[in-house]
Amino acid sequence: MSSQIAPAQRPPLTDEELERLLNTPPMWRQVPFLRSLLIALGSTILLFGGFAWLLARSEGWEAVRVAFFSWPDFREAWPKVWDGFKLNVKIFMIAEPIVLIFGLILAILRITRNPVFFPLRAVSIFYIDLFRGAPALLVIFMLGFGVPGLRIESLPSSPVFWGTVACILTSSAYTAETFRAGIESVHPSQRAAARSLGLTNTQAFIYIVLPQGIRAVIPPLLSGFVALQKETSLVSAIGPLEATRQAQIYSALNFNYTSYLVAALLFIAITVPLARLTDYMLSRSARLRQVGGDV
């Protein structure tokens, strides 16, 4: 019976109507966008304006402004701090590739199930527990002062060398765990497919599991880059004249802390591009996953 009742009929849209529907103006000319823009602007001004007003009203503001935000001191401190910062970059450039390789080796040792490698696996777990738990600063002290204290002729005694080694040791423990998370995120069916084709366990790992595992953790690895770049400033504790140390020296000689601001800005300047790259990679991998989710 119900099938005999005619469904409500509407005339189709004319070409003109359809055209108007599909031809939307650019986003920035639409009312909702303009409204959100105004609200965002208003709340930003209110928040930061209020914050600045509070700061300026505080009793010590004038003293702090002179001590931390002095333009002449900024210009004077810049060359020394910049010089020191080059050492930070150098330590980072040497440490990061070693961290990546060492971290990957640790991760592989940790996930190996072959009983022959049990001792190596145990060492890897112990190592990761140790260096993830120990504060980087303490490791830097112990290596920087401890190893040269042994007076072994063949070992270098330079604090830069031991500071770099300490950075590598702590950073590798974190990186190993990142790699492990990536490797374990690859679905076992991928390994089964590779083995079913006759690939050996090692081949399946190298060609199938590892490339997918690493791809999955590129964003957190980049976060690790940022962390290591900042960690290089801790090396100052055992003497090398890197950016933080230079800033400290300047402030001690001139009773002005603007040099710290210089060092901070330099670190930020180098880590922000890394952070944006991480964001980009994250959003890209999310997009790729969406494409794959059609079955």
Place this chain on the structure above:
Amino acid sequence: MTMPLLRYEGVYKAYGRNVVLKNINLDVEEHTVTCLIGPSGCGKSTLLRCTNLLEEIQAGDILLRGENLVTMRHRADEIRRRIGMVFQSYNLFPHMTVMQNITLAPRRVLGIPRSAAQAEAEILLDRFNLLDKAGEYPDRLSGGQQQRVAVIRALAMKPDLLLLDEITSALDPEMVGEVLDIIVELKSLGMTMILATHQMGFARNTADQVVFLDRGEIVERGDPKTFFDNPQQERTRRFLDRILTAT
């Protein structure tokens, strides 16, 4: 007496105390298609996975051309290159193009140079109308296309035997046909295949022998005509009634 290509003798498989394959005895002759049917969890997939040594059996023997796979476990990689397997969920390698998926094993396992492996892959892709997809990554392909690539990937190793584990179960209905067509074509080329499947019409038309498994046991086995038209066992009849009224 000639040996069949594959022979199962008294195969038992258990997960913990849960016996999932009970005394499987079955012959698979060369150039034939065997369809394994039965309710979910009856052991079809497990039998295939054991055949490819992805699972270990607790008792019994599996003979490939008279060679006992069970005693050759330490040479599992060598056996697997002679037995191809295709999975329900395709399991293509997402970080590789179609061409790289197909040529990986011939190059790394058989040591065939890249150019020769690619030339052979192109012939296979062309035969199954996928040549234009050679440079694509799997996530750009439809389910049916991905599964056809997975079949080609297994074929590229020139296996003696192909195991197909419910390869149409994850597909949209309109894509099932294109995958089953490949199986029919492979049969005409003389490929020996064992399929776990829910496609009864396909089993009736294409299989040389149909095997009904229930709770880990072979309940009935026969040529498709007898099996479907005149099943001997009560359990088979009940299963077929349920399946055929459902579809």
